Amino acid sequence: MSAAASRPIATGRSATGMPTGRLAVWWVIASEIVIFGGLLGSYVMHRLAHDAFAQQAAHTNTWIGAFNTFVLLTSSLSAVLAHKAAEEGNGTKAARFLYYTMAGGVVFIVVKAFEWTSEIQHGFTISSNTFWSFYYTAAGIHAGHVIAGVVIMGIVAQAARKNLELQRVELIGLYWHFVDIVWIFLFPLLYIAK
Amino acid sequence: MIERWVPAISSYAADIDFIFDLIFWIVIAFWFLLVEGVFLWLILRFKKRAGVPAQYITGELASEKKWINYPHYLVLVCDVVILAVAIRVWYEVKQDVPPTDETVRIVGQQWAWSFVHAGADGRLDTPDDIRTVDDLHLQVGRTYEYKLESRDVLHSFSIPVFRLKQDAIPGRVVTGWFKPIKTGEHDIQCAEICGFGHALMPGRVLIETPEEHVAWITSHSPSGAGE
Amino acid sequence: MVVQHASPAHEHDAQHARQSWVRHYLLATDHKIICFQYMFTGMALAVVAGFFSYVFRMQMAFPGMNVPGWGLVTPAEYNMLVTNHGAIMIFWVAMPVLIAAFGNYLIPLMIGADDMVFPRVNRLSYQIFLLSVIILLVSFFVDGGGSAGAWTMYPPLMAKAQYSMTGTGSSVFLVAIALEFVAFLLGGINFVTTAMNARAPGMTYYDIPIVVWMIVIASILFMASVGPLIAGAVMMLFDQQLGTAFFDPDRGGDPILWQHLFWFFGHPEVYVVLLPAIGITAEIITVFSRKKLFAYKTVLNTAIGTGVLSFTVWAHHQFIAGIDPRMANIFTVTTLIISIPIAEMMFVYVATLYGGSITLATPMLWALGFIATFLIGGVTGIFLGASGADIYLHDTYFVLAHFHYTFFPIAIIGTYAGLTYWFPKMFGKQMNETLGKIHFWGTFIPFNCIFIPLFFTGMLGDHRRIFDYTYFPELSTPMLENLRAFATISLVVMLGFQLVFIYNFVTSLLWGEKAEKNPWHANTLEWTADSPPPHGNWAELPTVYRGPYEYSVPDRKDDFWPQNAKS
Numbered sequence: 001m002s003a004a005a006s007r008p009i010a011t012g013r014s015a016t017g018m019p020t021g022r023l024a025v026w027w028v029i030a031s032e033i034v035i036f037g038g039l040l041g042s043y044v045m046h047r048l049a050h051d052a053f054a055q056q057a058a059h060t061n062t063w064i065g066a067f068n069t070f071v072l073l074t075s076s077l078s079a080v081l082a083h084k085a086a087e088e089g090n091g092t093k094a095a096r097f098l099y100y101t102m103a104g105g106v107v108f109i110v111v112k113a114f115e116w117t118s119e120i121q122h123g124f125t126i127s128s129n130t131f132w133s134f135y136y137t138a139a140g141i142h143a144g145h146v147i148a149g150v151v152i153m154g155i156v157a158q159a160a161r162k163n164l165e166l167q168r169v170e171l172i173g174l175y176w177h178f179v180d181i182v183w184i185f186l187f188p189l190l191y192i193a194k
Numbered sequence: 195m196i197e198r199w200v201p202a203i204s205s206y207a208a209d210i211d212f213i214f215d216l217i218f219w220i221v222i223a224f225w226f227l228l229v230e231g232v233f234l235w236l237i238l239r240f241k242k243r244a245g246v247p248a249q250y251i252t253g254e255l256a257s258e259k260k261w262i263n264y265p266h267y268l269v270l271v272c273d274v275v276i277l278a279v280a281i282r283v284w285y286e287v288k289q290d291v292p293p294t295d296e297t298v299r300i301v302g303q304q305w306a307w308s309f310v311h312a313g314a315d316g317r318l319d320t321p322d323d324i325r326t327v328d329d330l331h332l333q334v335g336r337t338y339e340y341k342l343e344s345r346d347v348l349h350s351f352s353i354p355v356f357r358l359k360q361d362a363i364p365g366r367v368v369t370g371w372f373k374p375i376k377t378g379e380h381d382i383q384c385a386e387i388c389g390f391g392h393a394l395m396p397g398r399v400l401i402e403t404p405e406e407h408v409a410w411i412t413s414h415s416p417s418g419a420g421e
Numbered sequence: 422m423v424v425q426h427a428s429p430a431h432e433h434d435a436q437h438a439r440q441s442w443v444r445h446y447l448l449a450t451d452h453k454i455i456c457f458q459y460m461f462t463g464m465a466l467a468v469v470a471g472f473f474s475y476v477f478r479m480q481m482a483f484p485g486m487n488v489p490g491w492g493l494v495t496p497a498e499y500n501m502l503v504t505n506h507g508a509i510m511i512f513w514v515a516m517p518v519l520i521a522a523f524g525n526y527l528i529p530l531m532i533g534a535d536d537m538v539f540p541r542v543n544r545l546s547y548q549i550f551l552l553s554v555i556i557l558l559v560s561f562f563v564d565g566g567g568s569a570g571a572w573t574m575y576p577p578l579m580a581k582a583q584y585s586m587t588g589t590g591s592s593v594f595l596v597a598i599a600l601e602f603v604a605f606l607l608g609g610i611n612f613v614t615t616a617m618n619a620r621a622p623g624m625t626y627y628d629i630p631i632v633v634w635m636i637v638i639a640s641i642l643f644m645a646s647v648g649p650l651i652a653g654a655v656m657m658l659f660d661q662q663l664g665t666a667f668f669d670p671d672r673g674g675d676p677i678l679w680q681h682l683f684w685f686f687g688h689p690e691v692y693v694v695l696l697p698a699i700g701i702t703a704e705i706i707t708v709f710s711r712k713k714l715f716a717y718k719t720v721l722n723t724a725i726g727t728g729v730l731s732f733t734v735w736a737h738h739q740f741i742a743g744i745d746p747r748m749a750n751i752f753t754v755t756t757l758i759i760s761i762p763i764a765e766m767m768f769v770y771v772a773t774l775y776g777g778s779i780t781l782a783t784p785m786l787w788a789l790g791f792i793a794t795f796l797i798g799g800v801t802g803i804f805l806g807a808s809g810a811d812i813y814l815h816d817t818y819f820v821l822a823h824f825h826y827t828f829f830p831i832a833i834i835g836t837y838a839g840l841t842y843w844f845p846k847m848f849g850k851q852m853n854e855t856l857g858k859i860h861f862w863g864t865f866i867p868f869n870c871i872f873i874p875l876f877f878t879g880m881l882g883d884h885r886r887i888f889d890y891t892y893f894p895e896l897s898t899p900m901l902e903n904l905r906a907f908a909t910i911s912l913v914v915m916l917g918f919q920l921v922f923i924y925n926f927v928t929s930l931l932w933g934e935k936a937e938k939n940p941w942h943a944n945t946l947e948w949t950a951d952s953p954p955p956h957g958n959w960a961e962l963p964t965v966y967r968g969p970y971e972y973s974v975p976d977r978k979d980d981f982w983p984q985n986a987k988s
Contacts, residue, residue, distance in 0.1 A: 008534070008535045008536035008537070008538070008540060008957075009534070009535050009962060010529060010534035010535055010536055010537065010538050010615060010618075010619035011538045011539070011619070013534070013538075013618055013619040013620070014618050015617065015618050015619070015620045015624075016617050016618055018618070020538045020539075020614055020618045020619070023614050023617060023618055024538070024539065024610050024611075024614045027609075027610045027613055027614060027644065028610055030644060030645070031606050031609075031610075031644040031645070031647070031648060032648075033648070034644070034645055034646070034647070034648025034649065035647075035648035035649075035651050035652055036648070036652075037648060037649070038648045038649025038650070038651070038652040038653065038682060038685075039649075039652035039655075039656075041649070042649075042652065042653075042656070042667075042678055042682065045678070046675070046678070049675075050673055052673065126659065126663050126664075126665055127663055127664035127665050127666070129666070129672070129673060130665075130666055130667065130672070130673045130674055133656075133659065133665035133666060133667055134667075137655060137656060137659060137665070141652075141655065195880070196813070196880055196881075199880070199881050199900075200880075200881060200882055200895075209809070210809060210810065210812060210813050213807060213809045213810045214804065214810050214813070214814075217803055217804050217807060217810060218804075220803075221800040221801075221803045221804075222800060225800060226796060226797065226800045229767065229768075229771065229796060230793065230796060232771060233771050233774070233789075233792060233793065233796075234793075236771065236774040236775055236777075237774065237779060237781075237789060240710065240774060240775065240776060240777045240778065240779050241778075241779050241780075241781075242778045242779055242780050243778070246778065247711070247778060247973050247980060248710060248711040248712045248776060248777045248778040248972065248973040248980065249712070249775075249776030249777075249973065250712075250713060250972075250973050250974055250975055251712065251713060251715065251775070251776055252713055252715075252716070253713075253714075253715035253716030253717075253719070253769070253772065253773075254716060254718075258715070258716075258772075259716065259719075261768075261772060262715075262716065262719065262765060262768045262769060262772060265764070265768055266761065266764070266765050266768065269760065269761055269764045269765075270761055273757040273758065273760060273761065276757060276803065276807055277753065277754060277757050277807070279807075279809070280753060280807035280808055280809040280810060281750050281753060281754075281808065281809065282809070283808075283809030283810075283812075284740075284746070284749060284750065284753070284808040284809040284812070285750075287809070287812055288741075288746040288749070288812070289746045289747070304584065346577065346584055347575075347576075347577045347578040347584050348575055348577070348578065348676060350741070350816060352816070352884065354813070354882035354895070355895075357812060357813040358812065359741050359812055359813065359815055359816065360741050360743075361741055361742045361743050363670070363676060363677065363742075363743045364577060364670045364671070364676070365670025365671065365676075366670070366743065368743050380895060381882070381893045381894060381895040381896065383882075383884050383893065384884075385815065385816040385817075385884045385885070386575070386816065387500065387570060387571045387575075387578070387885070387886045388578060389500075389570075389578060389584055389585065389586070390495075390496045390497045390500060390569070390586065391496065392496075392500070392886055392887065393496065393886075393887040393888050393889055393890075393892055394496070394892065396892045396893050
């Protein structure tokens with residue numbers, strides 16, 4: 001019995017006109033926006049109230065942050081290309097572009113690992129002061145979402161390679177763009193505003 | 195209503211009692227009795243009776259909607275009235291600090307209240323300040339500014355007979371005021387859960403006549419005689 | 422690969438014959454089974470939280486007594502009991518039963534679908550929820566015991582083990598809460614997507630039964646409000662375990678930040694649980710008064726309006742917390758304004774009874790009981806929303822009585838209303854009416870006897886979370902002691918009557934009279950399926966031709982008109 005046969009009829013319906021999967025992913029993104037919004041809002045309020053923050057922020061490495069931004073943006077581009085290939089019905093090509101996106105995610109995490117190791121060795125730990133607490137917490141939760149995204153993307157790519165569940169390529173792409181956009185907010189807040 | 199059981203001992207207690215009473219008359223004596231009454235009447239009036247079908251009412255017609263809209267607007271009017279009085283009382287107690295005669299420091303900690311009274315010179319943070327634990331000594335008719343602090347976690351300074359309550363936050367000094375208007379001895383509570391000993395930090399406020407108060411200051415001055 | 426289906430139910434039944442007990446019940450993806458999983462888990466935890474309330478009320482009414490079933494209650498244990506009573510009732514009883522259980526059961530059936538759109542995500546939601554339950558229970562057995570700083574978990578008390586003395590328990594508790602939030606986020610996405618997309622042909626937005634709308638709006642409210650608290654919970658956990666100082670004023674942090682993050686969620690949360698209960702009430706009062714819901718669109722608009730406004734009121738929990746006093750003025754205005762759409766909703770429900778033909782069956786008693794008591798909760802909220810009055814009433818038993826007059830109707834009365842109403846559909850049997858009525862009055866009257874006295878103890882100065890009032894001379898009067906004792910005895914009586922329900926439930930399940938498809942002669946789609954519905958719900962999925970409340974339509978033979986009836 002294939003997965004499609006045991007799927008309820010409900011899943012295939014579309015009273016709104018939008019496919020169910022896409023509708024669901026937008027709702028996921030909406031709730032994630034509020035999570036990150038709460039965290040970043042707290043960060044901004046703290047920052048405005050404490051001048052010491054700006055001093056601590058000077059110690060983040062803007063070049064590494066910029067490089068990681070470039071990596072994520074490029075990986076989002078390959079996610080778009082994966083979606084285009086999926087629309088054309090070319091599962092193998094879509095899977096390949098998804099693998100490039102995953103590689104981008106992995107590079108992001110590896111660079112971050114080196115970045116954090118260096119910062120910790122210099123004495124900037126999560127409990128050093130409130131700036132660094134926010135820094136590691138916000139970037140950490142974001143990194144968790146990157147890792148989760150890479151894993152899910154792997155599962156989607158595996159199926160896409162066999163031309164199965166191609167509609168999921170767009171969905172994981174949407175999620176990936178969201179993860180990207182969160183970073184686009186984090187980068188200036190943590191690295192540029194000094 | 196509150197004053198029937200809890201005496202009103204501060205200058206603004208009567209105002210807080212007033213807003214409480216106003217709200218009571220509007221939302222309980224009027225709205226609650228009206229709506230609950232109509233509700234119960236409808237249940238009895240429209241119980242199922244043989245041969246009498248229910249009516250088909252959509253609630254979309256203007257003649258039907260007006261039964262909702264008029265009460266709806268009345269609720270709005272009532273809210274505005276309540277707000278006007280409530281905000282005035284709030285402003286009086288929490289925003290508009292009048293000229294004060296003396297300052298007292300109130301410190302909450304796990305698990306006791308301690309107080310720093312200004313002493314004979316009437317000024318805080320001078321050598322003749324009197325420190326006590328549990329007991330706050332005040333002179334009736336004097337307007338006090340309080341500086342509220344916490345040594346550890348959140349506490350809340352509460353004197354029901356004053357109708358006063360204010361959270362104490364570690365790392366901050368919160369300022370407020372009160373004016374006791376009758377002599378007597380009353381409870382001080384901590385009104386914010388502060389650990390296992392939350393119920394074990396009651397205090398007492400002792401409101402004294404001028405003579406009693408001066409006598410207490412004299413016998414408790416740190417540089418003079420007495421404890 | 423294209424697979425032909427003779428009919429969805431047939432195909433699923435064929436699969437089902439091969440499913441073991443484990444796959445059918447334990448690893449269920451069927452929304453109806455998942456409903457029962459949530460429901461029974463929630464009800465089991467209600468017993469735990471109810472037991473806690475019995476223990477701490479006995480201590481309060483008779484300080485120092487050896488409470489039967491517990492023993493002596495230490496101040497530390499007392500704080501743990503009140504903390505977990507509140508947290509469990511909100512997060513592990515009200516939410517799973519009202520939203521996850523009823524939502525799971527009703528949404529597919531009432532919109533004419535064969536299941537939720539993502540059955541496996543549905544299963545995952547329950548599994549994560551169950552994990553949160555297990556972790557919560559673990560918190561009671563770790564060193565130092567369970568979390569004991571109130572369900573609101575204010576720092577610095579909760580952020581530092583040296584203050585709370587429950588370092589491990591508090592962190593375990595936070596992990597349980599975080600998992601519960603994730604479970605409900607996943608569940609909410611399923612509910613909203615299903616209701617938006619999987620409706621039967623012909624079912625427009627205004628043909629959706631109100632209870633489905635309410636659960637969907639509640640899910641959206643939850644998803645929109647919980648984010649900041651998830652962020653806050655992570656920050657609190659890090660303060661507890663990693664030495665960060667988000668909320669530590671000694672090191673640049675701010676304890677009030679937690680309060681804002683918590684209440685920004687906390688206030689919409691009460692509407693998250695209110696809306697499903699109010700939806701259940703709508704379904705029942707229309708059926709049992711044989712009347713169309715008065716102004717359906719108004720009900721919808723007030724629900725949405727309340728939901729939106731609920732994001733603007735949160736700091737009324739913090740009037741005297743040390744926020745800028747000018748902010749209090751803003752929040753007292755928004756708080757009183759939110760009373761307007763809620764009042765309107767109450768008026769509309771009352772208006773629905775006008776011109777009806779009312780039968781006081783057990784479900785109707787519960788639904789009417791909800792309106793009667795929620796009204797008290799609503800009006801007493803005005804005292805607390807008015808900043809000037811709140812100076813005195815904050816942290817007193819007046820607050821407690823207010824929120825029990827809202828939460829109890831929501832979580833307990835609403836649940837019993839839904840259970841007695843949908844029991845025939847869920848289990849294919851009828852419950853005993855006489856026992857149902859005895860249970861109703863045995864709950865309703867004692868409930869009022871518990872909490873009306875507590876309005877007065879609050880007015881007289883009883884503050885919250887106090888294990889022993891004998892330390893306060895002005896609170897040790899005979900009048901207060903009698904009020905507290907009376908409330909406590911009433912609680913014991915009320916808890917005793919719940920045994921009637923359990924007996925009724927079990928015996929009806931096992932030996933009750935068989936229920937027909939539509940014993941209440943209702944219009945909504947679930948009553949056209951078998952009692953209980955099979956996997957896939959219908960052999961042929963229905964089409965919808967009208968709204969859900971066409972009762973007593975003039976010139977028709979029957980006083981009801983099912984949504985899927987062609988004529």
